[in-house]
Amino acid sequence: MPLIPVTLIKRDGAAALVEWTDGERQRRGTVPIETVTPDGVDADVLAAAIPYGEPWADVIEGIDPAAEQELKQRGTWTVDDVLKEPARAQNALQRAWVIPVFKEMVEYARKKSKRD
Numbered sequence: 001m002p003l004i005p006v007t008l009i010k011r012d013g014a015a016a017l018v019e020w021t022d023g024e025r026q027r028r029g030t031v032p033i034e035t036v037t038p039d040g041v042d043a044d045v046l047a048a049a050i051p052y053g054e055p056w057a058d059v060i061e062g063i064d065p066a067a068e069q070e071l072k073q074r075g076t077w078t079v080d081d082v083l084k085e086p087a088r089a090q091n092a093l094q095r096a097w098v099i100p101v102f103k104e105m106v107e108y109a110r111k112k113s114k115r116d
Helices: 043-047 065-073 079-084 086-115
Strands: 007-012 015-022 025-032
Touching: 015 043, 025 043, 025 065, 065 086, 079 086
Parallel strands: none
Antiparallel strands: 007 015, 015 025
């Protein structure tokens, strides 16, 4: 399998917490440290990685995959992240929901004003 580029987040003995992009999704997982190379980690190893972080879209009603991705991009992976920096989580959710809705509202207003 191909090597997937990763960022080493943390090393803990024989384990490594790594971050990689899977399509448009950021993922983190724990893999054996010996599988981490300067060029990345084998895709099969990443597929078997121990997932890191909360599956926000699965555990909180109303959080969709896009909002979950925004949370992770902004550094809100765990419940500790939420408790330590709630404003960061709030900002991520605003970016996921409010900004797209606002853009849609502005676009609607522009189209409507052209018709009137």
